[in-house]
Amino acid sequence: MDSDERSGAGPAGGGTAGATLSEETRSRILRAVDAxxxxxxxxxxxxxRHPSRRTAERSAQDLMERAMAERGLEIDRWALDPVExxxxxxxxxxxxxxxxxxxxxxxxxxxxESGRSLILNGHIDVVPEGPEDQWSRSPWDAEVRDGWLYGRxxxxxxxxxxxxLFALDAIREAGFAPCGRIHVESVAEEECTGNGSLxxxxxxxxxxxxVIPEPEEDMLVRANVGVIWFRVRVTGRPTHVRExxxxxxxxxxxxxxxxxxxxxxxxxxxxxxxxxxxxxxxxPINLNVGMIRGGDWGSSVxxxxxxxxxCALYPGxxxxxxxxxxxxxxxxxxxxxxxxxxxxxATRTGFYAEGYVLEEGSDAEAxxxxxxxxxxxxxxxxxTTPGYLDGRxxxxxxxxxxxxxxPISRAIHGNxxxxxxxxxxxxxxxxxxxxxxxxxxxxRAEGA
Ligand code: ZN
Numbered sequence: 188m189d190s191d192e193r194s195g196a197g198p199a200g201g202g203t204a205g206a207t208l209s210e211e212t213r214s215r216i217l218r219a220v221d222a223x224x225x226x227x228x229x230x231x232x233x234x235x236r237h238p239s240r241r242t243a244e245r246s247a248q249d250l251m252e253r254a255m256a257e258r259g260l261e262i263d264r265w266a267l268d269p270v271e272x273x274x275x276x277x278x279x280x281x282x283x284x285x286x287x288x289x290x291x292x293x294x295x296x297x298x299x300e301s302g303r304s305l306i307l308n309g310h311i312d313v314v315p316e317g318p319e320d321q322w323s324r325s326p327w328d329a330e331v332r333d334g335w336l337y338g339r340x341x342x343x344x345x346x347x348x349x350x351x352l353f354a355l356d357a358i359r360e361a362g363f364a365p366c367g368r369i370h371v372e373s374v375a376e377e378e379c380t381g382n383g384s385l386x387x388x389x390x391x392x393x394x395x396x397x398v399i400p401e402p403e404e405d406m407l408v409r410a411n412v413g414v415i416w417f418r419v420r421v422t423g424r425p426t427h428v429r430e431x432x433x434x435x436x437x438x439x440x441x442x443x444x445x446x447x448x449x450x451x452x453x454x455x456x457x458x459x460x461x462x463x464x465x466x467x468x469x470x471p472i473n474l475n476v477g478m479i480r481g482g483d484w485g486s487s488v489x490x491x492x493x494x495x496x497x498c499a500l501y502p503g504x505x506x507x508x509x510x511x512x513x514x515x516x517x518x519x520x521x522x523x524x525x526x527x528x529x530x531x532x533a534t535r536t537g538f539y540a541e542g543y544v545l546e547e548g549s550d551a552e553a554x555x556x557x558x559x560x561x562x563x564x565x566x567x568x569x570x571t572t573p574g575y576l577d578g579r580x581x582x583x584x585x586x587x588x589x590x591x592x593x594p595i596s597r598a599i600h601g602n603x604x605x606x607x608x609x610x611x612x613x614x615x616x617x618x619x620x621x622x623x624x625x626x627x628x629x630x631r632a633e634g635a
Contacts, residue, residue, distance in 0.1 A: 208624050212363075213561050216623055219357035220616040227353040227615065228336065228608060230254065232329035234345040235338035242283050244311050244375050251311060251373040252291045254352055260293030260371060267375065267386045275389060277506075277584060279380025279416070280535040288375045290383050292392060295355065295369040302366030302627035304394035306587075307355070307618070308384060308577065309348035309401075310377030313340030314600050321602045335597070335605040342596025342606035347400030348373055350593070350611060354618035358628060367626030370394060377577050379416070379537045384577040388585055396551040396625060397581045398618060400593035405610055407555065408591035409569040410464035410544040411576045412471065413500035415509055416537030418493055419444055419517065421481075422530045425490035434488035435527050438481045441492040443523045444531045445476055448496065451516045455501070462501045464544060464571045471573045472499045495536060499573055502542035510539070538575060543582040543589075545569075551588040551625065558620035559592075562613045592617075 208216075239247035248264070256262055267285045272278040291311075316326035316339045324330055326339040336346070351371055358365060370392050374383030401408075421444055423437030452474040465471045474496060481492030500509040517531045545552070559567040578589040594614045595607040 206624070206627070207557060208620060212623065212628070213620060215361040216357050216363070216619050217562065217616045219361040220353065220612065220619055223353055223356055223360065224612050224615075227349050227611070228331065230353070231336055231341065231346050231349045231606075231611070232331070234348065235329035235336070235341050236327055238316070238327050239311050239313050239340065240315055241312055241376070241379060242287055245287050245289065247311050248289055248291050248373060248375075251348065252293075255291065255293030255371060258293070258352065258355065260295055263292045263294070263390075264289055265386075265390070267382055271389065272382050272386060275385060277381070277385055277540060277580065279376070279382050279537045279539050281380060281382065282536055290375060290387055291373045292387060293371040295365065295371070297364060297366050297368065300366070300368055303396065303625050304368040305622060305626055306370045306372060306392060306394040306397040306581070307351035308372040308374065308387075308397055308399045309344050309351055310375070310383060310577065311348065311373045312375050312378050312383070313343065314378050317602065323603055326604070331608065334608050336608055337603060337605040339604055341604055342402035342594065343599040343604065344401050344593065346606045346611045347402070347593045350400045350615040350618055351398070354615050354622055357615070357619040358623055359631065362631050363623065363628035364631045365622055365626040365628055368394070369622070369626065374577070381538060381540050381575065381577055381580060384580040385584070388580055393585050394587065397578070397587050397589040398621060399576070399578055399589065399591045400614055400618065401576060401591050402596035402599055402606065403570075403572070403591060403593045404595050405563065405614065406592065407552070407567055407569040408545065408572050408576060408578065410502055410571045411542050411578070411591075412573050413502065413504065413506060413509065413540045413542040413579065414538040414575040415498050415500065415506060415513065415540070416495070416535065417498070417510075417513065417533050418495050418536045419531050419533050421492045421494070423488065423490050423492070426488045428486050428488060431488055437489045437492040440523055440527070440529050441479070441481065441494050444517070444520055444529065445494060445496075447520050448474055448498075448513070448516060451512065452498070462503070465501060468571060468573060471501070471571075473573060474498045497538070500542060502544050504541065506539045506541050510535070540575060540579055541583060543579045545578070545582070545589065549588040551590055554624045555590050555592065555617070555621050558617045558624065561620055562617035
């Protein structure tokens with residue numbers, strides 16, 4: 188049945204929770220998104236100009252807090268507490284001070300709550316920009332060129348944070364008010380531990396659905412991997428280089444250790460056919476050597492080397508099981524190919540997260556399908572992503588259907604990151620329609 192024309196927004200006080208939107212209501216809301224889109228782009232630019240790298244999110248969070256307060260949302264801002272977090276099995280290990288690492292949540296409460304509740308989540312932290320001379324512009328100037336907005340964090344995911352706020356605006360400016368409670372979350376730590384979203388959940392923020400507009404190429408994430416961050420310290424035997432053969436080079440040995448971990452990666456990739464949604468990916472399990480340091484002197488055989496790695500896990504493999512496999516693989520390394528004894532000790536450094544699958548057939552997904560079709564004039568597609576997403580926090584620890592769905596981007600975590608503004612406009616419209624149908628709307632009383 189095509190129920191698209193079933194019902195519009197009801198009279199003031201009535202509300203429409205659970206009803207599909209009329210064609211007229213949809214176009215009012217989408218027109219309101221278009222009318223404010225220049226402001227939305229300016230807001231993304233302002234956000235990008237705050238380099239909110241890990242532990243330096245404060246000024247960008249100030250901006251988010253101001254934007255939420257201007258919209259009349261009830262503000263809750265708090266610093267993440269590593270001790271409290273660490274009691275949770277899904278917390279990532281923390282090696283940085285959390286004094287300045289804060290979440291901001293803005294809550295909208297309808298006068299009478301008759302609709303379904305919703306969390307609109309996004310992360311404020313961005314990954315380091317890397318060598319700036321590899322960029323063709325400053326990573327922080329937020330230039331718009333040929334319909335793309337450039338800058339570190341533009342796609343991942345400041346455009347998404349803006350889309351959440353401007354989607355809410357569009358409903359109001361179209362003359363409606365949502366009938367459900369809505370929490371707009373701007374969280375830290377998505378790029379390293381997932382502790383920001385986890386902290387918001389532990390603080391009591393739950394809802395009947397979650398939307399996270401990560402840069403997902405206008406598609407919905409069906410499944411994603413878990414991620415573990417860890418550091419391997421390899422110990423050598425230092426000597427002067429003139430008698431190098433009597434020493435043992437910890438940096439050379441680290442290559443060997445990484446090679447052994449690659450064997451584990453190969454084994455896990457070879458098992459992809461056993462994991463629904465991952466069969467068709469070329470290489471779902473990626474082990475990344477992210478950072479390396481070692482040695483003390485150019486003419487001394489290095490006594491130590493530390494390698495920071497990131498490894499993926501299939502959904503259904505617990506972080507504990509993944510970690511056990513990694514540490515067992517390391518414990519099995521006793522000597523290199525020449526028989527030199529190796530000690531390789533691993534410690535956790537961040538993510539300790541299991542992947543998840545968004546089960547098909549949820550009501551939330553059906554509502555998003557209709558919203559996407561109206562905003563894009565195309566069917567919603569879903570896909571599997573071999574990267575970490577905060578969606579796992581809500582799916583695994585609160586059993587909330589979580590829609591990770593957002594705009595087209597290029598080069599996230601790379602040089603010249605940018606986001607497609609036409610895609611951002613449509614995603615904003617789609618999220619606005621999602622809010623309207625999921626929470627229900629009522630005509631807003633004059634002056635409200
Ligand atoms: Zn992201």
